[in-house]
Amino acid sequence: MLVLKHLHATFALLSLIGFVLRGIWLLRSSPLFQAKLTKILPHINDTLLLGSAIALVVSYQWNPLHHPWLLAKITALLIYIGLGLIAFRFAQARSSQLISWLAALCTLCYIFGVAITKSPTLHLM
Numbered sequence: 001m002l003v004l005k006h007l008h009a010t011f012a013l014l015s016l017i018g019f020v021l022r023g024i025w026l027l028r029s030s031p032l033f034q035a036k037l038t039k040i041l042p043h044i045n046d047t048l049l050l051g052s053a054i055a056l057v058v059s060y061q062w063n064p065l066h067h068p069w070l071l072a073k074i075t076a077l078l079i080y081i082g083l084g085l086i087a088f089r090f091a092q093a094r095s096s097q098l099i100s101w102l103a104a105l106c107t108l109c110y111i112f113g114v115a116i117t118k119s120p121t122l123h124l125m
């Protein structure tokens with residue numbers, strides 16, 4: 001279980017690094033943004049991140065409806081995916097790409113905060 005948790009945390013960190021890099025490449029119009037690996041690797045990592053999350057929840061037998069921090073993570077993950085799609089696929093203007101990318105990054109930071117504190121309010125309330 002500990003190995004699975006470490007794997008999940010590693011995929012999460014890789015997802016953060018990849019998201020930051022892709023945003024920088026997009027905003028600087030770098031050809032790296034269009035590279036084949038840049039398009040494929042995030043999908044593989046995100047599948048592993050989600051797969052390890054599901055494996056953790058199943059092996060702990062935790063029901064997200066009974067653990068508000070898990071529900072907060074799932075909700076924030078959906079928002080993160082949506083903002084990522086806007087930033088990297090749908091937004092045309094630089095300003096919209098920047099704003100949606102920054103908003104996605106804030107959401108990702110919130111997910112890390114929830115993962116570490118196990119609290120949807122990050123123990124701030």
Ligand code: HEM
Pocket residue numbers: 005008009012013015049050053054056057060064070073074077080108111112115116
């Ligand atoms: C972008 C998405 C996600 C990120 C960045 C993320 C990040 C993390 C991190 C960093 C940890 C380790 C926390 C620690 O060391 O205590 C963790 C643990 C965990 N995550 Fe995620 N996670 C994500 C998505 C999810 C999802 C969608 C679920 C389930 C629905 C989930 C379920 C869990 C569980 C069950 C643990 C183990 C908690 C424990 O053993 O104490 N994660 N997550």
